[in-house]
Amino acid sequence: MRISALALQHVRSHEQYVLDLQDTSLLLTGKNGTGKTSLLEAIYIALRGGSFRGNDAAVLMHGSPWYRIDVRSLHHQRTVTFDPSRTSGRKQFRIDNQTYYRLPEAHKYPVVLFEPDDLQLLSGSPSRRRRWLDRFIMQYRPQHGRSLRQYEQALRQRNNALKQQLRGDALFVWDVLLARYGADIAQARAQAVSYMAERITGSYQQVSDAADAVWLSYEQAAGGSTQQELLDALGASRQKDMAIGFTTVGPHRDDMQVTFNGAPALDIASRGEVRSIILAMKLLEIAAIAQLSEKQPVVLLDDVFSELDDDRQRRLVGLTDATMIITSNRAPEGYSGQLVTL
Secondary structure, three states, X not given: OOEEEEEEEEEOOEEEEEEEOOOOEEEEEOOOOXXXXXXXXXXXXXXHOXXXXXXXXXXXXXXXXXXXXXXXXXXXXXXXEEOOOOOOOOEEEEEOOEEEOOOOHHHOXXXXXXXXXXXXXXXXXXXXXXXXXXXXXXHHOOHHHHHHHHHHHHHHHHHHHXXXXXXXXXXXXXXXXXXXXXXXXXXXXXXXXXHHHHHHHHHHHHHHOOOOOEEEEEEOOOOOOOHHHHHHHHHHOHHHHHHHOOOOOOHHHOEEEEEEOOEEHHHHOOHHHHHHHHHHHHHHHHHHHHHHHOXXXXXXXXXXXXXXXXXXXXXXXXXXXXOEEEEEOOOOOOOOOEEEEO
Protein backbone atom coordinates (compact mmCIF):
# COMPACT_ATOMS: atom_id res chain seq x y z
CA MET A 1 0.00 0.00 0.00
CA ARG A 2 1.25 3.44 -0.94
CA ILE A 3 -0.27 5.89 1.56
CA SER A 4 -0.72 9.32 0.02
CA ALA A 5 -2.44 11.29 2.81
CA LEU A 6 -3.30 11.12 6.50
CA ALA A 7 -5.77 13.36 8.35
CA LEU A 8 -6.58 13.34 12.08
CA GLN A 9 -9.19 15.05 14.21
CA HIS A 10 -9.17 14.85 18.01
CA VAL A 11 -6.54 12.10 18.17
CA ARG A 12 -4.36 12.30 21.29
CA SER A 13 -2.74 15.76 21.24
CA HIS A 14 -3.81 16.53 17.65
CA GLU A 15 -6.97 18.60 17.43
CA GLN A 16 -6.54 18.58 13.65
CA TYR A 17 -3.61 17.52 11.51
CA VAL A 18 -3.19 16.82 7.80
CA LEU A 19 -0.16 15.14 6.28
CA ASP A 20 0.57 14.59 2.58
CA LEU A 21 3.01 11.77 1.86
CA GLN A 22 5.09 12.49 -1.22
CA ASP A 23 7.62 9.65 -0.98
CA THR A 24 7.74 6.01 0.06
CA SER A 25 9.91 7.10 2.99
CA LEU A 26 8.75 9.79 5.44
CA LEU A 27 10.65 10.98 8.49
CA LEU A 28 8.73 12.82 11.22
CA THR A 29 10.99 14.83 13.49
CA GLY A 30 10.27 17.03 16.46
CA LYS A 31 10.71 17.32 20.20
CA ASN A 32 9.24 14.79 22.60
CA GLY A 33 5.53 15.35 23.21
CA THR A 34 4.74 16.81 19.77
CA GLY A 35 2.61 13.81 18.80
CA LYS A 36 4.88 11.94 16.40
CA THR A 37 3.96 8.50 17.71
CA SER A 38 0.26 9.43 17.58
CA LEU A 39 0.52 9.72 13.79
CA LEU A 40 1.92 6.20 13.56
CA GLU A 41 -0.79 5.02 15.94
CA ALA A 42 -3.50 6.52 13.73
CA ILE A 43 -2.17 4.70 10.67
CA TYR A 44 -2.00 1.47 12.65
CA ILE A 45 -5.62 1.84 13.81
CA ALA A 46 -6.83 2.48 10.26
CA LEU A 47 -4.94 -0.49 8.78
CA ARG A 48 -5.16 -3.05 11.61
CA GLY A 49 -8.33 -2.04 13.47
CA GLY A 50 -6.89 -1.13 16.89
CA SER A 51 -4.12 0.76 18.63
CA PHE A 52 -0.76 -0.72 19.63
CA ARG A 53 -0.62 1.36 22.83
CA GLY A 54 -4.09 1.90 24.28
CA ASN A 55 -7.85 1.65 23.88
CA ASP A 56 -10.09 4.04 21.97
CA ALA A 57 -10.84 6.13 25.05
CA ALA A 58 -7.10 6.75 25.45
CA VAL A 59 -6.74 7.67 21.77
CA LEU A 60 -9.55 10.23 22.03
CA MET A 61 -8.23 13.74 22.73
CA HIS A 62 -9.07 14.77 26.30
CA GLY A 63 -12.37 16.63 26.43
CA SER A 64 -13.30 15.90 22.81
CA PRO A 65 -16.59 14.22 21.84
CA TRP A 66 -15.20 12.01 19.04
CA TYR A 67 -12.16 11.26 16.92
CA ARG A 68 -11.69 10.68 13.21
CA ILE A 69 -8.83 9.22 11.15
CA ASP A 70 -8.66 9.37 7.35
CA VAL A 71 -6.06 7.41 5.38
CA ARG A 72 -5.90 7.70 1.62
CA SER A 73 -3.88 5.51 -0.70
CA LEU A 74 -3.54 5.65 -4.46
CA HIS A 75 -6.72 3.67 -5.07
CA HIS A 76 -8.58 3.51 -1.74
CA GLN A 77 -9.94 5.63 1.08
CA ARG A 78 -10.58 4.47 4.64
CA THR A 79 -12.04 6.42 7.55
CA VAL A 80 -12.21 5.47 11.23
CA THR A 81 -14.53 7.26 13.63
CA PHE A 82 -15.06 6.79 17.35
CA ASP A 83 -17.92 8.41 19.25
CA PRO A 84 -18.38 7.20 22.85
CA SER A 85 -21.82 8.85 23.07
CA ARG A 86 -23.32 6.30 20.67
CA THR A 87 -25.24 3.45 22.27
CA SER A 88 -24.03 1.08 19.54
CA GLY A 89 -21.50 1.23 16.75
CA ARG A 90 -19.31 3.64 18.68
CA LYS A 91 -16.38 2.77 16.44
CA GLN A 92 -16.90 2.59 12.69
CA PHE A 93 -14.69 1.84 9.70
CA ARG A 94 -15.68 3.18 6.31
CA ILE A 95 -13.72 1.66 3.42
CA ASP A 96 -14.51 2.62 -0.16
CA ASN A 97 -18.11 3.58 0.76
CA GLN A 98 -18.74 0.43 2.85
CA THR A 99 -19.27 0.82 6.63
CA TYR A 100 -18.22 -1.78 9.23
CA TYR A 101 -18.43 -1.79 13.04
CA ARG A 102 -15.32 -3.94 13.24
CA LEU A 103 -12.53 -4.01 10.69
CA PRO A 104 -13.00 -7.25 8.68
CA GLU A 105 -9.99 -9.53 8.34
CA ALA A 106 -10.16 -9.07 4.58
CA HIS A 107 -9.57 -5.33 5.02
CA LYS A 108 -6.76 -5.56 7.56
CA TYR A 109 -3.56 -4.49 5.88
CA PRO A 110 -0.10 -5.78 6.96
CA VAL A 111 1.89 -3.40 9.15
CA VAL A 112 5.37 -3.97 10.57
CA LEU A 113 5.82 -1.93 13.73
CA PHE A 114 9.31 -1.37 15.12
CA GLU A 115 9.42 0.19 18.61
CA PRO A 116 12.39 0.77 20.94
CA ASP A 117 11.14 -2.09 23.14
CA ASP A 118 11.73 -4.45 20.19
CA LEU A 119 15.45 -3.98 20.79
CA GLN A 120 14.93 -6.06 23.96
CA LEU A 121 13.54 -8.94 21.91
CA LEU A 122 16.48 -11.25 22.66
CA SER A 123 17.12 -10.20 26.26
CA GLY A 124 13.47 -9.86 27.27
CA SER A 125 11.11 -12.51 28.59
CA PRO A 126 9.81 -15.46 26.53
CA SER A 127 6.39 -13.78 26.46
CA ARG A 128 7.92 -10.87 24.53
CA ARG A 129 9.21 -13.25 21.85
CA ARG A 130 5.89 -15.10 21.73
CA ARG A 131 4.04 -11.80 21.22
CA TRP A 132 6.41 -10.78 18.43
CA LEU A 133 6.01 -14.14 16.74
CA ASP A 134 2.22 -14.14 17.07
CA ARG A 135 1.92 -10.59 15.72
CA PHE A 136 4.04 -11.60 12.74
CA ILE A 137 1.90 -14.68 12.01
CA MET A 138 -1.39 -12.77 12.26
CA GLN A 139 -0.29 -10.47 9.43
CA TYR A 140 -0.61 -13.30 6.89
CA ARG A 141 -2.72 -15.87 8.80
CA PRO A 142 -5.72 -14.09 10.37
CA GLN A 143 -7.11 -17.27 11.96
CA HIS A 144 -4.07 -17.33 14.26
CA GLY A 145 -5.57 -14.45 16.23
CA ARG A 146 -8.81 -16.37 16.70
CA SER A 147 -6.91 -19.44 17.91
CA LEU A 148 -4.99 -17.29 20.41
CA ARG A 149 -8.18 -15.77 21.81
CA GLN A 150 -9.87 -19.16 22.16
CA TYR A 151 -6.75 -20.65 23.74
CA GLU A 152 -6.37 -17.81 26.25
CA GLN A 153 -10.03 -18.05 27.23
CA ALA A 154 -9.76 -21.82 27.80
CA LEU A 155 -6.49 -21.32 29.72
CA ARG A 156 -8.14 -18.85 32.11
CA GLN A 157 -11.03 -21.25 32.69
CA ARG A 158 -8.72 -24.21 33.33
CA ASN A 159 -6.59 -22.18 35.75
CA ASN A 160 -9.73 -21.11 37.62
CA ALA A 161 -10.84 -24.75 37.82
CA LEU A 162 -7.41 -25.76 39.14
CA LYS A 163 -7.53 -23.12 41.87
CA GLN A 164 -10.97 -24.38 42.88
CA GLN A 165 -9.60 -27.94 43.03
CA LEU A 166 -12.18 -29.15 40.48
CA ARG A 167 -11.56 -32.57 38.96
CA GLY A 168 -12.72 -34.95 36.23
CA ASP A 169 -14.88 -33.54 33.48
CA ALA A 170 -14.57 -30.01 34.88
CA LEU A 171 -10.91 -30.06 33.76
CA PHE A 172 -11.14 -32.38 30.80
CA VAL A 173 -13.45 -30.07 28.83
CA TRP A 174 -10.80 -27.31 29.05
CA ASP A 175 -8.03 -29.79 28.24
CA VAL A 176 -9.78 -30.62 24.97
CA LEU A 177 -10.09 -26.95 23.99
CA LEU A 178 -6.50 -26.16 24.98
CA ALA A 179 -5.25 -29.10 22.94
CA ARG A 180 -7.31 -28.11 19.90
CA TYR A 181 -6.30 -24.46 19.77
CA GLY A 182 -2.84 -25.01 21.28
CA ALA A 183 -1.87 -27.41 18.51
CA ASP A 184 -2.91 -24.87 15.89
CA ILE A 185 -0.86 -22.15 17.62
CA ALA A 186 2.25 -24.29 18.14
CA GLN A 187 2.26 -25.57 14.57
CA ALA A 188 1.85 -22.08 13.10
CA ARG A 189 4.68 -20.76 15.27
CA ALA A 190 6.98 -23.65 14.41
CA GLN A 191 6.34 -23.18 10.70
CA ALA A 192 6.97 -19.43 10.93
CA VAL A 193 10.23 -19.90 12.83
CA SER A 194 11.39 -22.57 10.37
CA TYR A 195 10.65 -20.23 7.45
CA MET A 196 12.62 -17.40 9.05
CA ALA A 197 15.46 -19.61 10.28
CA GLU A 198 16.34 -20.56 6.71
CA ARG A 199 16.67 -16.88 5.77
CA ILE A 200 17.92 -15.10 8.90
CA THR A 201 21.64 -15.52 8.20
CA GLY A 202 21.30 -13.86 4.80
CA SER A 203 19.32 -11.00 6.33
CA TYR A 204 21.89 -10.57 9.10
CA GLN A 205 24.78 -10.49 6.64
CA GLN A 206 23.00 -7.77 4.65
CA VAL A 207 22.60 -5.68 7.80
CA SER A 208 26.04 -6.24 9.31
CA ASP A 209 28.23 -6.91 6.26
CA ALA A 210 29.74 -9.77 8.29
CA ALA A 211 30.01 -13.53 7.67
CA ASP A 212 28.47 -14.66 10.97
CA ALA A 213 25.69 -17.27 11.09
CA VAL A 214 22.37 -16.82 12.91
CA TRP A 215 19.77 -19.50 13.60
CA LEU A 216 16.26 -19.45 15.06
CA SER A 217 14.49 -22.38 16.69
CA TYR A 218 11.08 -22.83 18.28
CA GLU A 219 11.48 -24.42 21.70
CA GLN A 220 8.49 -26.19 23.24
CA ALA A 221 8.67 -26.27 27.03
CA ALA A 222 6.41 -29.34 27.18
CA GLY A 223 3.37 -30.82 25.55
CA GLY A 224 4.25 -31.41 21.90
CA SER A 225 2.63 -29.81 18.89
CA THR A 226 -0.17 -32.18 17.89
CA GLN A 227 -3.62 -32.15 19.46
CA GLN A 228 -3.23 -35.63 20.94
CA GLU A 229 0.25 -34.87 22.32
CA LEU A 230 -1.04 -31.76 24.05
CA LEU A 231 -4.07 -33.56 25.42
CA ASP A 232 -1.85 -36.33 26.83
CA ALA A 233 0.56 -33.79 28.35
CA LEU A 234 -2.27 -31.86 30.00
CA GLY A 235 -3.59 -35.09 31.51
CA ALA A 236 -0.15 -36.09 32.76
CA SER A 237 0.44 -32.69 34.39
CA ARG A 238 -2.97 -32.46 36.06
CA GLN A 239 -1.84 -33.34 39.60
CA LYS A 240 1.14 -31.00 39.43
CA ASP A 241 -0.99 -28.22 37.97
CA MET A 242 -3.61 -28.64 40.68
CA ALA A 243 -0.95 -28.41 43.37
CA ILE A 244 0.41 -25.10 42.10
CA GLY A 245 -2.83 -23.66 40.68
CA PHE A 246 -1.95 -23.04 37.03
CA THR A 247 -1.33 -24.84 33.74
CA THR A 248 2.33 -25.76 33.19
CA VAL A 249 2.23 -27.20 29.66
CA GLY A 250 1.17 -25.72 26.34
CA PRO A 251 2.25 -23.04 23.86
CA HIS A 252 1.88 -20.30 26.50
CA ARG A 253 5.14 -21.68 27.95
CA ASP A 254 7.08 -21.97 24.67
CA ASP A 255 9.95 -19.79 23.51
CA MET A 256 12.02 -18.89 20.46
CA GLN A 257 15.79 -19.34 20.76
CA VAL A 258 18.38 -17.38 18.78
CA THR A 259 21.87 -18.74 18.24
CA PHE A 260 24.90 -16.86 16.90
CA ASN A 261 27.75 -18.83 15.38
CA GLY A 262 26.42 -21.96 17.08
CA ALA A 263 26.00 -20.57 20.61
CA PRO A 264 23.18 -18.70 22.39
CA ALA A 265 23.29 -15.17 20.98
CA LEU A 266 23.12 -13.44 24.35
CA ASP A 267 26.13 -15.45 25.59
CA ILE A 268 28.59 -14.47 22.88
CA ALA A 269 27.22 -11.65 20.68
CA SER A 270 28.24 -8.07 21.37
CA ARG A 271 25.66 -5.36 21.99
CA GLY A 272 26.06 -4.18 18.39
CA GLU A 273 25.74 -7.73 17.04
CA VAL A 274 22.57 -8.30 19.07
CA ARG A 275 21.06 -5.14 17.60
CA SER A 276 22.05 -6.26 14.11
CA ILE A 277 20.32 -9.60 14.74
CA ILE A 278 17.12 -7.83 15.81
CA LEU A 279 17.35 -5.47 12.84
CA ALA A 280 17.80 -8.48 10.55
CA MET A 281 14.72 -10.11 12.10
CA LYS A 282 12.62 -7.00 11.47
CA LEU A 283 13.80 -6.72 7.85
CA LEU A 284 13.09 -10.40 7.36
CA GLU A 285 9.65 -9.84 8.89
CA ILE A 286 8.96 -7.19 6.21
CA ALA A 287 10.12 -9.46 3.38
CA ALA A 288 8.32 -12.53 4.73
CA ILE A 289 4.99 -10.73 5.17
CA ALA A 290 5.26 -9.34 1.63
CA GLN A 291 5.82 -12.85 0.25
CA LEU A 292 3.33 -14.76 2.42
CA SER A 293 0.49 -12.22 2.31
CA GLU A 294 1.26 -11.02 -1.24
CA LYS A 295 1.00 -7.45 0.08
CA GLN A 296 3.86 -5.04 0.67
CA PRO A 297 3.49 -4.06 4.34
CA VAL A 298 3.54 -0.53 5.67
CA VAL A 299 6.52 -0.10 8.01
CA LEU A 300 6.27 2.13 11.09
CA LEU A 301 9.48 2.92 12.96
CA ASP A 302 8.80 4.64 16.27
CA ASP A 303 11.86 6.42 17.68
CA VAL A 304 14.14 3.49 16.85
CA PHE A 305 16.90 5.62 15.32
CA SER A 306 17.92 6.93 18.73
CA GLU A 307 18.96 3.36 19.61
CA LEU A 308 20.89 2.65 16.39
CA ASP A 309 24.18 4.02 15.10
CA ASP A 310 24.30 5.94 11.81
CA ASP A 311 25.37 2.91 9.77
CA ARG A 312 22.47 0.76 11.02
CA GLN A 313 20.05 3.65 10.45
CA ARG A 314 21.09 3.89 6.80
CA ARG A 315 20.87 0.13 6.31
CA LEU A 316 17.42 -0.03 7.86
CA VAL A 317 16.07 2.62 5.49
CA GLY A 318 17.90 1.34 2.42
CA LEU A 319 17.18 -2.40 2.58
CA THR A 320 13.45 -2.32 1.85
CA ASP A 321 11.18 -0.78 -0.77
CA ALA A 322 8.16 -0.80 1.55
CA THR A 323 6.36 2.40 2.53
CA MET A 324 8.20 3.50 5.67
CA ILE A 325 7.17 6.15 8.18
CA ILE A 326 9.75 7.01 10.81
CA THR A 327 9.71 9.14 13.95
CA SER A 328 12.91 10.55 15.36
CA ASN A 329 14.28 13.55 17.20
CA ARG A 330 16.65 14.18 14.31
CA ALA A 331 17.25 13.15 10.72
CA PRO A 332 20.01 10.57 10.22
CA GLU A 333 23.01 11.54 8.15
CA GLY A 334 22.39 11.02 4.45
CA TYR A 335 18.59 10.62 4.74
CA SER A 336 17.07 11.50 1.34
CA GLY A 337 13.33 10.85 1.81
CA GLN A 338 10.53 13.23 2.75
CA LEU A 339 11.11 15.15 5.98
CA VAL A 340 8.37 16.74 8.12
CA THR A 341 9.00 18.57 11.40
CA LEU A 342 6.19 18.77 13.95
